[in-house]
Amino acid sequence: MVVDLGSGGTGRLSKLLTGECDVLAWPAASQLTILRDDPRLRLTLRPGMNIAYLAFNTDKPPLNNPAVRHALALSINNQRLMQSIYYGTAETAASILPRASWAYDNDAKITEYNPQKSREQLKALGIENLTLHLWVPTSSQAWNPSPLKTAELIQADMAQVGVKVVIVPVEGRFQEARLMDMNHDLTLSGWATDSNDPDSFFRPLLSCAAINSQTNFAHWCNPEFGQRAA
Structure with missing residues (x-):
């Protein structure tokens, strides 16, 4: 497993969409619509404390x-x-x-x-x-x-x-x-x-x-x- 901590904002999302990474943790709220609409991805949400x-x-x-x-x-x-x-x-x-x-x-x-x-x-x-x-x-x-x-x-x-x-x-x-x-x-x-x-x-x-x-x-x-x- 490789964990990439170097990119933030849209850079992290771009890596997920282009296949450079397989999992994206804590996406920005503004990015959720993009993630929901992509049939290749599964979005998991849970209530936060x-x-x-x-x-x-x-x-x-x-x-x-x-x-x-x-x-x-x-x-x-x-x-x-x-x-x-x-x-x-x-x-x-x-x-x-x-x-x-x-x-x-x-x-x-x-x-x-x-x-x-x-x-x-x-x-x-x-x-x-x-x-x-x-x-x-x-x-x-x-x-x-x-x-x-x-x-x-x-x-x-x-x-x-x-x-x-x-x-x-x-x-x-x-x-x-x-x-x-x-x-x-x-x-x-x-x-x-x-x-x-x-x-x-x-x-x-x-x-x-x-x-x-x-x-x-x-x-x-x-x-x-x-x-x-x-």
Whole structure:
């Protein structure tokens, strides 16, 4: 067996189509239609133990108000993200747990897309002329093939409800260092694990201790939740 690690993007796909290789792992979502339509190939898909999410910095007003966060979430067209970013290979999350987890709640409700309600709720909360800074990885991630495009779509959605989003591209370790300063308003992030234990998501993403370990980017902390998750 020969494993070729040297090519990326369309180069890997070209080698598969020309017969230079026999197996292609983790093709880009945008390439799946090509693979499905080629009768010489067999495409195998399985649900992943990963999530992508938009983290609100719950330490910063007005995002420390759950009602404001909910109103902003109503403005995001998740279905468009599923098609434009993931080409139909992902689903809108109803919870922090992926469907493949044994603890996934099938009764969990997806946040609706309702920009009119978003505008009304923001107005009722006295939110006007709000500007938020969204920190975004510059490169493709395992949980998001195109973070910058995702950010631009979210930016356009929030603009429709009167919220200005400034996109701040950040890279690698520099992103982690800046997020630890806790000055961001929003950030695009994600999480992947090889375990279907809910603790693999709850503890690193939502525990108080994880705020200082560069994984709880929302800076959400509830001691009672932490005790129950321990």
